[in-house]
Amino acid sequence: MKIKRIGVALAAVAAASALALTGCSGTSNNSSGDEIKQNQSLTIAQNGPFNAYNSNVGQDYTTYNTNVTYMTWASFNYYDNTPKLVKNTKFGSYKVVSQNPLTIKYTVNKGVKWSDGTPVTAADLLLQWASNTVKYNSSDAGGVNFGGIAAGSYPYDETKAPTVGDDDRSITFSYSDPFVDWEQLAFNPGIAAHAVYDVAFPDQKLSGADAAKKVEDAIESDDTATLTKIANAWQTGFEFSGDLPANKELYLSDGPYVITGLKKDQYVTLERNKNYTWGPIPKVDKLTIRFIQDPTAQVQALQNGEVSIIYGQADADTVASLKGLKGVTTGTEAGYTYEHVDLTFSNETAPGGQTNANVTPGPFDPAHWGGDANKAKLVREAFLAALPRQDIVDKLIKPINPDAKVMNSQTILPGTPAYDTTVASNGSAAYDKVDIAKAKSLLQQAGVTSPLDVRFLYGKSNTRRAQEFALIKDSEAQAGFNVIDDGDDKWSSILGNGSYDASLFAWQYTSLAVTGNQAALQGGGGNNFNGYANTTADADWTTLAKTFDKSKQNQLLADIDKQMWGDAYGATIFQFPDVYAASNNVKNVSYSPIAPNQFWNFWEWTK
Numbered sequence: 001m002k003i004k005r006i007g008v009a010l011a012a013v014a015a016a017s018a019l020a021l022t023g024c025s026g027t028s029n030n031s032s033g034d035e036i037k038q039n040q041s042l043t044i045a046q047n048g049p050f051n052a053y054n055s056n057v058g059q060d061y062t063t064y065n066t067n068v069t070y071m072t073w074a075s076f077n078y079y080d081n082t083p084k085l086v087k088n089t090k091f092g093s094y095k096v097v098s099q100n101p102l103t104i105k106y107t108v109n110k111g112v113k114w115s116d117g118t119p120v121t122a123a124d125l126l127l128q129w130a131s132n133t134v135k136y137n138s139s140d141a142g143g144v145n146f147g148g149i150a151a152g153s154y155p156y157d158e159t160k161a162p163t164v165g166d167d168d169r170s171i172t173f174s175y176s177d178p179f180v181d182w183e184q185l186a187f188n189p190g191i192a193a194h195a196v197y198d199v200a201f202p203d204q205k206l207s208g209a210d211a212a213k214k215v216e217d218a219i220e221s222d223d224t225a226t227l228t229k230i231a232n233a234w235q236t237g238f239e240f241s242g243d244l245p246a247n248k249e250l251y252l253s254d255g256p257y258v259i260t261g262l263k264k265d266q267y268v269t270l271e272r273n274k275n276y277t278w279g280p281i282p283k284v285d286k287l288t289i290r291f292i293q294d295p296t297a298q299v300q301a302l303q304n305g306e307v308s309i310i311y312g313q314a315d316a317d318t319v320a321s322l323k324g325l326k327g328v329t330t331g332t333e334a335g336y337t338y339e340h341v342d343l344t345f346s347n348e349t350a351p352g353g354q355t356n357a358n359v360t361p362g363p364f365d366p367a368h369w370g371g372d373a374n375k376a377k378l379v380r381e382a383f384l385a386a387l388p389r390q391d392i393v394d395k396l397i398k399p400i401n402p403d404a405k406v407m408n409s410q411t412i413l414p415g416t417p418a419y420d421t422t423v424a425s426n427g428s429a430a431y432d433k434v435d436i437a438k439a440k441s442l443l444q445q446a447g448v449t450s451p452l453d454v455r456f457l458y459g460k461s462n463t464r465r466a467q468e469f470a471l472i473k474d475s476e477a478q479a480g481f482n483v484i485d486d487g488d489d490k491w492s493s494i495l496g497n498g499s500y501d502a503s504l505f506a507w508q509y510t511s512l513a514v515t516g517n518q519a520a521l522q523g524g525g526g527n528n529f530n531g532y533a534n535t536t537a538d539a540d541w542t543t544l545a546k547t548f549d550k551s552k553q554n555q556l557l558a559d560i561d562k563q564m565w566g567d568a569y570g571a572t573i574f575q576f577p578d579v580y581a582a583s584n585n586v587k588n589v590s591y592s593p594i595a596p597n598q599f600w601n602f603w604e605w606t607k
Helices: 063-072 122-131 193-200 208-220 224-236 295-303 316-323 373-385 389-397 419-425 436-445 463-479 535-544 550-566 597-604
Strands: 003-006 041-046 077-079 085-087 092-099 102-108 163-165 170-174 257-263 267-272 286-291 309-311 328-343 452-457 481-485 502-509 570-583
Touching: 041 063, 041 295, 063 257, 063 267, 063 286, 063 597, 102 122, 122 163, 122 170, 122 193, 122 208, 122 224, 193 208, 193 224, 208 224, 295 309, 295 316, 295 570, 309 570, 309 597, 316 328, 316 570, 328 373, 373 436, 373 463, 389 463, 389 570, 419 550, 436 463, 452 463, 463 481, 463 502, 535 550, 570 597
Parallel strands: 041 286, 041 309, 452 481, 452 502
Antiparallel strands: 003 502, 077 085, 092 102, 102 170, 163 170, 257 267, 267 286, 328 502, 328 570
């Protein structure tokens, strides 16, 4: 499964990735709603702001951004709420050209275009391919570095660029090894190539077609000088520090909606792309997504009719409030999202194998102890021994889902066939219960004689996260850790910068790909925020990518899980109880366990 971080219900996430309110399980009064009524508008609440259009960049790969781009970017496929992968043949097609080597052809249909009228071409597909390659996500100074979230996760044959064909509408490329998830991770154009080129070379003033061709030529000829500027623009040029930029190229759409308004930290507005015919057509003309972080305020807005759908991280108060609302349908599902604490193994190591400068190594980093990896591991084990996972579940999650249990796997979700077998032997049992005496003993073995400072990052205004932090701080203090409140509402942009020692967020599964969390958990991965690396686990990831036997896949995931618990990577806490709610005046709202959850069938929403 591909994951992203989320900060609220679903994330961090983000958890990528993935990674974002109880009553009876159900959906809002569903009907066919085939007609498109004129001038319909709808307001949704989500608990984090939209602040970047290129959600394929590591620091911007959050639920709040991908909810928006899901509705503005066209795609070759999507997941329904089964969940099942559905092909969008109106947009284009993909097929296996050869099995040896595995060769795939992607073709965009004629007539598909960006919201400025520029056709979607092979250049857009090539740009997505390049952003996922190893060679164009270089850790070397001066190298081409896109900062792509999935860099290194796709075993592309990077010795040559994809072949362009079909009047510049298709690309064909090969994988160096068989790749089990090639369809699950089928890529989509994302950011327009000509827009990226214009950001990179603002003085050239080319037409859209000519600018796109420049990108195509640079990738085909491996023009690293040009690609370095293109990569920099792709990575940083589509972040929004304030209101909606005047330059519409920064948010071009080839999907059902176009962004028409953005008020910093307040809302984003999308209007139906009237030229869009290459996929499901939305019935609502205008959507407004309000950013309301406080779940109680979300419920109040739903009750007052200010919003019709709410999307966020529920707490016990949220659930109690929703039960009292009339004219609202709510449900609770076990989502494909899980909460976790990660410990920073290397403050100096940034995502993608990049380097953080001028950072202070924390107590979980061997550099803090003069390179003594064993001492750093003992300190990590001590911290996990005092981590109050069961207390968090009992006090914060069971009021929402009475059947909630502590989650004990880094690689496999509860409820799946391999979960119980994996947990029985992965080593997580060492941290089943808080053991202050054990934690103190481990610190003593490490030669620690005074309280250790641990800088702790989390979403500060997130009610549930703040409650989790308070429980963690109190428990860890008994063991000898001084947990410092480094909570920040901009936590997702801080991930991986080396300024903290532990982080609390969630990963959200966004696909059924078995290698989907490789970029987060493998050494040097584009979504690896804590500098973790284990040679055995890394080799398992490589093997997993070309393993088609389900039982062997589970064995490899179990081994990776065991390596991570053995290294005291961090700890999973709970699987999210996804609580959702919508006004009964909105039809066809339904839930999917895979991101983007309620947003999955936005084109069917109607009043």
